[in-house]
Amino acid sequence: MKQWFGEPAYKLTLDAGFTCPNIDGSKATGGCTFCDNVSFSPALRTGVTRIADQLEQGKGFYRERFGASKFLAYFQTFTNTYDKVERLKELYDEALGAPDIVGMSIGTRPDCIDEAKLRLIQSYADGSAEVWATKRDEIERPFVCVEYGMQTMHDATADYVNRAHGHNETVRAVELTREFAPDAHLCLHLMSCMPFETDEMILETIKECARLRPDSIKFHHMYVYENTVMAGQYANGDFEAPTLERHVKLAADCLEHMPPDVWIQRLVGEVSDSGVIAPRWGLSKMQIYQAISDELKRRGTYQGVKWQGHGA
Ligand code: SF4
Secondary structure, three states: OHHHHOOOOEEEEEOOOOOOOOOEOOOOEOOOOOOOHHHHOHHHHHOOOOHHHHHHHHHHHHHHHHOOOOEEEEEOOOOOOOOOHHHHHHHHHHHHOOOOEEEEEEEEOOOOOOHHHHHHHHHHHOOOOHHHHHHOOOOOOOEEEEEEEEEOOOHHHHHHOOOOOOHHHHHHHHHHHHHHOOOOEEEEEEEEOOOOOOHHHHHHHHHHHHHHOOOEEEEEEOOEEOOOHHHHHHHOOOOOOOOHHHHHHHHHHHHHHOOOOOEEEEOOOOOOOOOEEEOOOOOOHHHHHHHHHHHHHHHOOOOOOOOOOOOO
């Protein structure tokens, strides 16, 4: 963000009132077995529902703590392209029109995107959207990111966690995004240590992700959150929670195989105690990042060292 804007830009999470085709029955019901959207919904946590109010509330914290002056609207909760294009435009316009908002990230499923939605996203990414008219002096180049939940390339795992989409839809979403929103930044989310996946399977997903050439990735470990379907399966002993050692190893593998220019947005999932049943490693995110960094040092490797040979 410093390279992009000359200073940091802070992400403000939003709940724009979307639902998910995996919850409302159009693809499936019950959602992904690990999904607990309540846990990351500011509206449900705070009772604030207007987009402008959510943004304002978020800004206060970063202004006070870091002297922040630039922000990104992060459409995070549920599936943030799951509506008609007209409605998406209203919501995105509302967020981007707010003071000091210089871009956005849109979290969504790979099967909830199409040409019309991507053309709309492209208009924000290339700066042509009308909402930027009053901000042209302050924003030379908006940052607009689409984040797809890829999670795994293995459809058997996706079926087990009730994703209700296959890997072919992730490939299609990436191709469509490059074609119809070429100025948008493309992020893929991957999950390590999903039930019954071996390290070799996870490495296959990592290599496939690298082949798809996202602009950035978020690499999470799987965690079991209370009141989810997965919590019940875990209580039955159906699978084991990831160990710290395993995730650190896989995160280092992931970095080695990612092209060197792919931004790394995250390397761990949720580690806060509240609501997380397992794993409970008792470490902060920074301590886990340090463990991954130490593992790379131990190996004498770095991001992209194994990328050549995967079609670069
Ligand atoms: S696709 Fe996302 S929002 Fe929908 S059920 Fe799965 S994790 Fe939850």
